[in-house]
Amino acid sequence: MKQPNAFVFLEWLIDYITPYKWLCLILLLLNLGESGSYSSLRFSFKLIIEAVQETTKETHLFMVLWLLVGEVMFYTIISVMADFFWARFGTLVINEIRRKLFNHIQNLSVDFFSRRKTGDILNCFVADILLLEEELGVTLSTAISSLTTVIVSILFLLSLNFSLTIYTTIGILISLLGPNLINGKAIQLNYTLREQEGILASNIQQKLLGQALIKLFGIEKKICEDFSVQLEDLKNIAIPAKFFKYTVSRLPFILFLLLQLIIIIISSFLITKGSLSISEFAAFQVLLLGLEGAIGNLSWIFPSLVNQAAVVQRIEQLLQETPSVQDAPNAVELPRFQKNICFQQVTFHYSKERPIIDNISLNFEKGKLTAIVGPSGSGKSTLVNLLVRFYDCNHGRILFDKIDIREVSQASLRSQIAVVSQETILFNCSISDNIRLGNLTINNKEIETAAKAAEINDFIESLPEGYNTIIGERGMSLSGGQKQRIALARALAKNPEILILDEATSALDAITEAKILETIKHIAKDLTIINITHRLNQAIEADLIYVLKEGHLEQSGKHYDLIQQEGLYANLWK
Numbered sequence: 335m336k337q338p339n340a341f342v343f344l345e346w347l348i349d350y351i352t353p354y355k356w357l358c359l360i361l362l363l364l365n366l367g368e369s370g371s372y373s374s375l376r377f378s379f380k381l382i383i384e385a386v387q388e389t390t391k392e393t394h395l396f397m398v399l400w401l402l403v404g405e406v407m408f409y410t411i412i413s414v415m416a417d418f419f420w421a422r423f424g425t426l427v428i429n430e431i432r433r434k435l436f437n438h439i440q441n442l443s444v445d446f447f448s449r450r451k452t453g454d455i456l457n458c459f460v461a462d463i464l465l466l467e468e469e470l471g472v473t474l475s476t477a478i479s480s481l482t483t484v485i486v487s488i489l490f491l492l493s494l495n496f497s498l499t500i501y502t503t504i505g506i507l508i509s510l511l512g513p514n515l516i517n518g519k520a521i522q523l524n525y526t527l528r529e530q531e532g533i534l535a536s537n538i539q540q541k542l543l544g545q546a547l548i549k550l551f552g553i554e555k556k557i558c559e560d561f562s563v564q565l566e567d568l569k570n571i572a573i574p575a576k577f578f579k580y581t582v583s584r585l586p587f588i589l590f591l592l593l594q595l596i597i598i599i600i601s602s603f604l605i606t607k608g609s610l611s612i613s614e615f616a617a618f619q620v621l622l623l624g625l626e627g628a629i630g631n632l633s634w635i636f637p638s639l640v641n642q643a644a645v646v647q648r649i650e651q652l653l654q655e656t657p658s659v660q661d662a663p664n665a666v667e668l669p670r671f672q673k674n675i676c677f678q679q680v681t682f683h684y685s686k687e688r689p690i691i692d693n694i695s696l697n698f699e700k701g702k703l704t705a706i707v708g709p710s711g712s713g714k715s716t717l718v719n720l721l722v723r724f725y726d727c728n729h730g731r732i733l734f735d736k737i738d739i740r741e742v743s744q745a746s747l748r749s750q751i752a753v754v755s756q757e758t759i760l761f762n763c764s765i766s767d768n769i770r771l772g773n774l775t776i777n778n779k780e781i782e783t784a785a786k787a788a789e790i791n792d793f794i795e796s797l798p799e800g801y802n803t804i805i806g807e808r809g810m811s812l813s814g815g816q817k818q819r820i821a822l823a824r825a826l827a828k829n830p831e832i833l834i835l836d837e838a839t840s841a842l843d844a845i846t847e848a849k850i851l852e853t854i855k856h857i858a859k860d861l862t863i864i865n866i867t868h869r870l871n872q873a874i875e876a877d878l879i880y881v882l883k884e885g886h887l888e889q890s891g892k893h894y895d896l897i898q899q900e901g902l903y904a905n906l907w908k
Contacts, residue, residue, distance in 0.1 A: 346646045350427050357423050360477070364416040369482035371409040372624065374490070420475040428467045435459060435649060443657040443723040445684075453536025453703035454529075458652060461535070462528065462645045469642060477635050480628040487621050487628070494602070494614045494621075498597060502622065505593030509586045509629055510571045515874035520582050523575035524644040530571050532648075534564055590629045594622060659726055661743050668742040671750050671831035671862070672735050674699050675721070680730035682720060690716045691727070692885040700831075703863045704874035707906070708882035714866045718836050721864075722751055752825035756837035759816040765794055766801035768820060781827060789853045790816065818850055826857065833857075839872070870907050879903070 343868060351358060439455070447455075476657075484506060491499040541548065541557055548557055601618065604610035609616075677696040683689040691713045698704050706714050720732060723744050732739050739747055742800050752772065762766050769781045781801065785791040797803045805811055805820075812820070818838060825833060835854065839847040851872060854863070865872055873879050874893045881889040881896070881903045888902045896903040 346470050346650065347427070350430050353430070354423060354426055357419065357426075361416065361419050361423060361475075362482075364412055364419065365475075365478050365482045366486070367412045368409060368416055368479060369486045371405050371412060372483060372486075374405055414476065416479075424467070424470045424474075428457055428463065428470060429555075431466065431649070432463060435463070435652060438653055438655075441657060442655055443659045444719065446655055451533070451536040453539040455533035455652070456539070457528075457532040457535040458648045461531070462648055466642060466645050466649075473635055473642065476631050480631040481817070483628040487625050491618060491621055494618050495610055497891070498600060498604070498610075498618060501524060501600065502597060502625075505590070505596065506598055506625065506629065509589035509593065510632060515559040519641045520575070520578035521647075523571070525647050527571050527575040528648055530568050532710055534568060537561070537564060585788045586629055586632060590626060594626070597622060635867060659723055659744070662741055665741060665743045666746075668734060668737065668739075668746040668750065671700060674735065675832070676736075677717070677720075677785050678731050678733065680720065680732060681725045682716060682725065682727045682729075684725075688885075689728075690885050691720070693730070694882075694885070694887050695730075696880055696887070698832075698862065698864060700862050701859075701875070702877040703865065703875065705869060705876035705879045705884060706864065706877060707867045707868060707873050707903070709906075710868065711884070713880040713885040714868075714882055715836055718753060718834055718864075718866060721834070722753065749828075750831040751834060752828045752830035752832070753834045753836060754818070754821050754825050754838040758814075758821045760790065760805055760812075760817060760820060762804065764799075764802045766799075768805065769801075769827050771831065772824040776827055781823075784823040784827040785820075787826050787853075787857055788819045789849075790819035790823055793819075815850065819853070822850070822853070830861070832862045832864065835863065835867070837867060838865075839867075839869075870903070881906075 436459070439459070488499060488503055488506075491502060541561075548554060597618075601610060601615050605612070605615055673700040677694055680691055680694050680696075681689050682691040694713075694717075696717075706717060708714055716725075720727055721739075723739055726740060734747070735740070761771070766778065767779050769784055770776060772784070773780075778801070782791060785794055785801075794801055794803070822838075839850050847869075847903075854865075855875070866875065867873065870893075876893065879889075879891060879893060879896060880887060881901070883902055889896055889899065891899075897907050898904075
């Protein structure tokens with residue numbers, strides 16, 4: 335983005351305002367009507383003074399008073415209409431920003447979420463946009479209303495005294511533009527403050543999720559001390575940030591006070607010389623007092639723009655993120671899986687340090703059960719990330735039936751693969767909706783079929799609400815085995831060609847694990863299964879076993895062949 339200033343927010347907002355240009359036109363006309371009636375009310379003081387001075391013409395005075403009543407009624411109606419349309423405008427624009435940001439985040443690659451803290455993203459998406467929502471309607475409506483009031487008031491002032499109006503206009507410009515001299519510093523400090531608040535939010539999220547661990551180790555005091563240090567860091571940033579913000583707010587008001595003093599001094603000389611009447615002076619001062627309100631509004635709008643410009647920087651930073659894995663321009667749909675998947679001399683590293691996967695070649699036959707085993711950190715799960723194209727390999731290639739997966743669309747590739755991982759992710763919705771995520775087009779009967787295949791149907795039907803049972807956030811109301819079976823049902827509902835089990839039972843007890851493995855054994859004949867595990871008992875019946883160590887392929891073969899050899903697998907088995 336451009337170097338921060340108070341107008342960055344308005345420039346950025348134009349793209350979101352453009353689709354509602356007719357609504358903007360209505361708002362502009364309403365604000366002009368509001369400002370015109372407001373300024374004419376103040377200008378009427380000149381007419382009242384002149385009417386009072388003409389004591390023989392009471393009819394003239396009554397006409398002026400009735401005019402005031404009409405102006406008040408018109409101002410009230412216009413103001414209420416403007417409030418309604420501003421509420422509509424603000425909601426539409428904020429929802430468009432939310433939609434664009436959410437859709438953009440959904441399209442980013444997995445590496446983005448490993449680089450950015452979840453709490454920071456959440457703080458930007460929720461807290462920053464909430465701040466934007468709260469201030470958008472008020473800030474813009476007040477800004478436009480105040481600016482139109484300034485413009486219309488200047489036109490009325492011109493009809494009273496040209497030279498005084500010129501001085502006033504110059505003073506107003508200085509009052510409005512003066513704060514821009516320190517806006518850049520204020521916005522930068524507020525941007526840093528928002529970043530620090532994001533870090534704090536991420537830390538709070540971690541500690542809330544880790545309450546059991548914190549209490550188990552008795553480290554509550556240490557956690558509180560660390561939090562106090564973070565608050566101290568936040569304080570050191572917040573004080574100068576808020577000071578500059580308040581200074582930006584105060585400066586226009588101070589400059590306008592100086593302007594009023596200068597105008598009063600000049601007016602006094604003009605009155606003594608007969609160049610300015612008392613009624614003109616009174617009207618001029620009343621209009622100037624009205625301008626003081628408009629300038630006062632604009633004075634708090636500047637710090638509001640400071641806040642919003644900092645928010646915009648954070649939102650725009652997210653919007654400028656690009657997916658590291660993208661479909662090729664000429665990407666095609668991947669045909670249904672027929673024969674095999676080949677890893678050909680694949681090398682991959684997350685950073686410039688040693689490779690996680692180093693020159694590995696693997697082959698997965700259709701309809702076969704292949705196990706990948708090895709110590710923790712050997713690169714087993716990374717193979718899954720490469721296979722589903724969460725990342726692209728640095729060297730080598732991965733082929734589906736001799737087709738490089740980089741030449742096909744990610745959607746068509748992932749449509750043929752289902753993954754059940756160690757960490758089961760379930761959403762806070764009904765069981766049927768969680769299973770349906772595997773295939774949005776399936777009906778209730780097909781959901782039940784998938785649940786039966788995963789041997790979770792009987793449990794679901796025993797619940798009071800059955801498949802409509804809301805499982806709670808992160809599936810906390812379910813046992814580990816129940817969550818894994820629902821995850822398996824979701825995977826089967828996808829009707830995949832390849833089912834990947836990535837340490838799917840490693841967090842379960844032995845009995846639950848054995849039951850789920852028996853379920854998988856029943857469905858294995860219809861699927862190509864890749865079972866990634868560090869528990870070798872799960873690899874016994876595999877058609878082929880790959881043994882990994884530190885990113886290298888150490889051994890391959892069947893269980894009974896491998897335990898006869900002197901090697902890593904036999905050592906792990908022992």
